Amino acid sequence: MTGNLLEPASVDQLRSRFNGRIVTLDDGDYEDVRAIFNAMIAARPQVIARCADAADVAAALAFARANRLEVAVRSGGHSVAGASLVDGGLVIDTRLMNDATVDPGRATVRVGGGASWADFDQAAQRHGLAATGGRVSTTGVAGLTLGGGSGWLERRFGLACDNLISAELVTADGRVVTASEDHNPELFWGLHGGGGNFGVATALTFQLHPLPEFSIALLFWPAEQGRSVAAGYRDLMRDAPEEAGGGMLFLTGPPEDFVPPHLVGTLCCGVLVTYCGPQAALREFAAPLLAAEPHGQVVTDIGYADLQCMLDDPPGYRNYWSDEHVRELPDEALDRFCRRAYDMVVPSPSQHALLPWGGAVTRGRDWPGFDRTVPWAVHPLGLWEDPADDDRAIAWARNLRADMQPWSSGDVYLNFIGDEGADRVVAGYGEDNYRRLARIKAEFDPDNVFNRWHAVQPAA
Structure with missing residues (x-):
């Protein structure tokens, strides 16, 4: 463990003025509170500040500054790079701030900085409304949105950040600032893909959209x-x-009723088609896939929030993810993509995914982030249990990226990757955007306190 060793009296002083809860290594639930989605991240913070409000966030930041502690910020804890923890430092844990309040007249929702997509989606669905969230319900709203926000509804409603109306942040020096089109517009621009580089998000407001009907087709075939x-x-x-979304993937057949017994536990091919409309329209659109005689299928109307919960990945696995965007998918590219699936760790919850961009994604404003004209993302998402499989799983993800290089656009969606070096961070923003983000960083975080999520270095 690194970091300055804290005196118990100083921690007690922080507790005395804290509305939430301070958790240290001596607390019985420390390991449960510390645990994040990626079990490969072993960092052990000295203090986890479970903040109840913006005042708690400011107090925790002041404590970290006074004690020269590195800071990490946690909402959902899904950062595969381990941005949610810092060894020997202080974690600002916002999960207690998980309220979600819908204004149905304006079709907006305001959520706390620690809300999950389950909190967001269920509150919106009660009013027949929705906006693009993550691909599972347990991901944090703040982390996913500030990093761009890809999800099942993106081809219809854009990325999560495209629907962001305003954000409340606590900066490194304890100020509470609002970012919107009218307040700190340059910071507001930076929050549409620039991640947690500028402060701690304590509240976010989104535009919602009517979604009266939603349906899915979940289809399975043998890998061959x-x-x-x-x-x-x-x-x-x-x-x-634009109503159609989803993805094609290779995966281990899960032990579910809709998966035929002969596919359970084996490498198989799956397609999820999501559709912003009724089942009848989905069936008409997906007719070519249904005609290919899947061995297992579910075609049904479903609430969008219910789909999100249905697809939740299990926590506690070792994780390695990556991403490559491709401008076209000729037959040779598909050959390489499909062959590489056999290098996955099976059985495991890993996914060897092909995801379509397009639709409303291409109409996003000139925010920092990946090239939205690119039609496809190749996304190896590795989850496995045995540390002995680490090298194999990481090599599979890296080799799949290498396979796609002849058709690669060279950019990357940073929420899909771990720590792949500074060059990949710049590629994720674009060089001109990175320089602009560095100037914003110099204004709001000149000492680079928030340096865990694909860090932008402050401009000199």
């Missing part, structure tokens, strides 16, 4: 049929309506 399924999926999504 994956190549033909991939070609069919590519062709289907080439001119797909």
